[in-house]
Amino acid sequence: MLPHTSREEARGQAREHAGNDARETSGTSRAYAASLDARDPLAGFRDRFRLPPGVVYLDGNSLGALPDDVPAVVDDVVHRQWGTDLIRSWNTHDWWNAPTRVGDAIAPLIGAAPGQVVCGDSTSVHLFNALVAALRARSGRSVLLADPDTFPTDAYLADSAARLCGAEVRRVPAAEAAEVLRAEGTGVAVAAYNHVDYRTGELRDVAGITAAAHDTGALVLWDVCHTVGAVPVDADALDLDFVVGCTYKYLSGGPGSPAFLYVARRLQAGFDPALTGWHGHADPFAMEPAYRPADGIARARIGTPPLLGMLALEAALGVFGEAGITAVRAKSLALTDLFITCADELGLAVATPRPHARRGSQVAVRHPEAHAVMAALVDRGVIGDVRPPDILRFGFNALYVSFADVVAAAEALGDVLASGAHRDPKYTVRNTVT
Template identity: 45%
Template sequence: MTVDVHELQQAAATRDAADPLREYRSLFHGADDPASDVVSYLDGNSLGRPTIAATEAITAAVAQWSGRLIRGWDEQWMELPLTIGDRIGSVVLGAAAGQTTVGDSTTVLLYKLARGALAMRPGRTEIVLDTDNFPTDRYVLEGVANELGLDLRWITVDPASGVELDAAREAITERTALVVLSHVAYRSGYLADAEAITRVAHDAGALVLWDLCHSVGSVPIELDSWNVDFAVGCTYKYLNGGPGSPAFAYVAAEHLDVFRQPIQGWMGRRDPFEMGPGYVPAEGIRRVVSGTPAILGMVAMQSTIDLIERAGIGAVREKSVLLTEYLIDLTGELLPGVRIASPVGAERRGGHITLDHPAFRDVTQRLWARGVIPDFRAPQGLRLGPSPLSTSFAEALVGVRAIAEELGR
């Protein structure tokens, strides 16, 4: 197959010139750095690039720590998990204030929310989840089911697709206490109909906990208008919070008065500095907090939240769709024999795609060595996750061309 490389490069340059979000790329470290050894970063759905402003925010936080010392808790830090939580809720979750907080890992927050939700549905015996949900979701819920003597009802899904409405409707019954699903499937990028599935669950009297790790910051979300009960998500992908940045938890306002989470730490008590006997949960979303929040771990994400607010999540989603469509088109043109293991229709696709080929396990390491960074998902999937604010079309083309070269195309 003969490919006109110059023509492809010109077409990518034309796309970049027409991109209304092109100015944002320069706000990220390494995106246009000729000294960087990374020539194509296609793993924004695992770890986003740092913003330049994040460096400044971390430096300022250390200066505050140095200058204010313990006074920083009274002056800002105690409220920061809730302050940033409200920003996340407003900008990317469609959530009114007072329902979102930042802290702990996704795994720990999943446990907290699941246990608290299940306590609100006594007498029900089943948790519904799917066979291709992210491992931590499956493992946590397996453990919770064992602890409480509940049954897991599995929705069997095609790894190249995800949980469809009819499958959810069939699995959710009057025995269902809680449904735990991912809004965007980690492997295929399948975009679930969160609003419709939530409605089906509620019609059966069940509660819903959505994992938003692969959708927050790339796909429009409307938790309040969808009547979602609980949600959790990480902040180091499209929110660019950095490695290990704490996750967020959402609890709908209607549940806050009765929700009790199982890790009763002092920071979630009604008056933590009373240091008194017995645990009485704080009012509102603060009751989800357990221990001392990781202040330095949560400051970096604020800059990306600001950028998404400025660009608009609608524009971010439009760029994301164009990037993934472009990657799909390039796959068809440059990678014959490679299977697209993701939804082709944009209405059911999140912010990344997965390509399948038996050689990809070995190819991934060679790509990394030459500065092209996708990620591998067993058994033979190569995930391409462009980040709308920092990935250019030219960068995407460089990555797919490198994949073709490593496959000997």
Template identity: 55%
Template sequence: MSDATNDLQQRAAALDSADPLAKHRELFALDDVETVYLDGNSLGALPRHVPERIADVITREWGELRIRSWDESGWWTAPERIGERIAPLIGAGAGQVVVGDSTSVNVFKAVVGAARLAPESRDEILVDATTFPTDGYIAESAARMTGRRAVPVAPGDLPAALGPRTAAVLVNHVDYRTGRLHDLPGLTAAAHEAGALAVWDLCHSAGALPVGLDAHGVDFAVGCTYKYLNGGPGSPAYLYVAERHQAAFDSPLPGWNSHTDPFGMTPGYTPADGAVRGRVGTPDILSMLALEAALDVWEGVSVEDVREKSLALTDFFLECVDAYVPRGRVTSVTPAGHAERGSQVSLRCEDGAETGDVMRELIARGVVGDFRRPDVLRFGFTPLYVGFADAERAARVLGEVLVGS
């Protein structure tokens, strides 16, 4: 073992033993010590207590109580109840977040909702051109269906592109590909100065860093729950509608769950007040209650502490990559500055290395990240269960793979 390796491993051990969040790893089913799981930015690990909870939901609540569970087991109110659990993680006060549907469907609600709050003369919806593709596709549809046009703009160019024609902007808080963190307070303020509304996609930031929706005056936000919130595969997404917009929020998907008296079953639609207006149809209870249980791991955790560890982890990983990977083989496309970094590190493979092959070899050696075509290796750092020794090992194995040893 080289001196550099020895030094980095000793530092990792020291950092792990000083880490106040280290004990949270025990809450997750991560018993395969031969694996370093760095894909929590795609699918969070399983919280250990979720299987028992869902067994009870299925066997007793569905199997025995059956229809009674809609009331007695609290199924009916799950979307708003779980919304309240997520709210503090994204800096939202009570009554503004509701869970249900996919992120794409919520982007549709949010962008149409925002567009309808703008005068018709504001006929453009600016869309982060680097966003996860579904946001762009859906924003295009929302624009078309509200008589607007969607205009893709690189996030850095957004302030200059805002103007009297802008109805709303849709921005991803953290770029899924590069891990770049966008300036939510600044872009929201710029949108407001231009008289436009700001819609944020929090898929890659919620649960990894403070968002501060209320503090920064965000208008609408959406996010998924299966990444840093560990809700399980395809767990339902959420919609945030700032309280000041709720009374005028005009959902394009006014399903019966958003009616003020859903069991009145009246032919006329009268929307409910509050976050519930963002509901649509019958909630997918199994997926939803797995998410609810998964959120228990956040008890007593501050998002600020999570952020501090996240930055320390990605700093340390980048340092280890620098030490272990021969110069010129990879380049980080994740910003070095903390203010611009999410909770993942993305490395571009240079000199023609096939990213897919590199990642497959990494996975075969127990380091699980993923890749995005054509040339980006992604490593997600979930502070609740990833440690510094994991970061060191991932970088070391990457170095071994790239030199072909």
């Protein structure tokens, strides 16, 4: 089934596949997209981002677009705070408290009350620290339940944390995790899963896996890199234990912006991570010879934070706070509905689940020449990315992607496939980033 399927046939198939979802969108014309944009309550937010003209940016799930609020803040941090105020800025500009302050700004986006999120370091570092802390907190148990389809860094760090703590990693697909947790009884120390499958965009059952883990006394760690800023997380309401996430994707914190870690308040007093740096000490400037953990979430701090990135992120977060995650999620689902309908019309194999409850904020379609197709699309100004072996990934940030963008991207994709433009030898060179 490829672009040769007639439009009418494909429409019929799309309706059959989509079931109830078909009622939630209809039509794939430019006029219909324009009418959706005209009714979009978030449409005004697009001007709060700096997007180059002529580009349809569907890779905000890898590197978010630049928020308009950021450059002036970075300029101020560099020239005034660093250049003029120098080391005094740790106090006068409250650099010292930035990790917990920015953590509190991220908290509402993951459904967390203040005092439970710290910002700094990378997702990988937080993953490692939280996994070791979880294994230490359940030291009588030997199994780390992990997602076989997880992002590679999560897999590598699970192996390393388990090795360090004498545990065994058992890889169980998310769909079977609750059942396995119940069957294992008290064997599992921690279940570590991604909120969304980074390839297909499939959303996992956070409530079900968490409840099953807690029923057996196990802890959960959720990696929300691919959902924070696009899909509600509900950390407090679902009683999550640990949540890690990056900020350079949907949150537009900038390349390499610092990640965050949520530690539920009830676990903080016993939080015993692998990396016990001086910024997590109870009295850092006493320069004591031995580690004494700070109270609260501050003990999850490690060393000196990357302040340029963190203060850029703080500026970026404003726009997300204003929009509200509920409105963002509603539009994201409408955008992905429309793109899925377009992909169905093109006869493409959509790898992303159709029910809203199982879909993140991206759409993945399979194509045997995914790399070349994406390279040809990027040349046409439509930027998405690819993941092996055959996935074309399109991410939808509701704050700056319009319905017109969706239709334009689908038209460009249809044009590439119908014309065979991707077979041009210049597109066979593999690009490691997109």
